[in-house]
Amino acid sequence: EWREIEGKIVASAITRAIARVAVGQGVETAAGRDSIVGLLVSLGLQAGLSAADTPDTRSWEALPARVVLERVRLPAGRHSFDLRARGVSVRKQIDVKPGGWGLVSLMALR
DSSP: OHHHHHHHHHHHHHHHHHHHHHHHHHHHHHHOTTOHHHHHHHHHHHHHHHHHOOOOOOOGGGSOSOOOOOOOOOOSEEEEEEEEETTEEEEEEEEEOTTOOOOOOOOOOO
């Protein structure tokens, strides 16, 4: 799914960057190329547009279809885990300190 929309996302980011530069150049041209006020207003507008242009990273496409959690009590020491999901297999190791905890994760994209 990411490959299908990747081009649109990249094109959108490039378009926004060009628009910011164009606005900055337009303000500088309107104020006069040698105008310090025009330069400052241009930089301020470009910075404001960049700050407002935070992409929405809470996309529904990034949410997992399934989340599996398991909690296991283990003694302190080194532990190995073989994790498998959706055709992905990995071996992970963690060191659990006395009274501490550890986390082992596996993300398997489609």
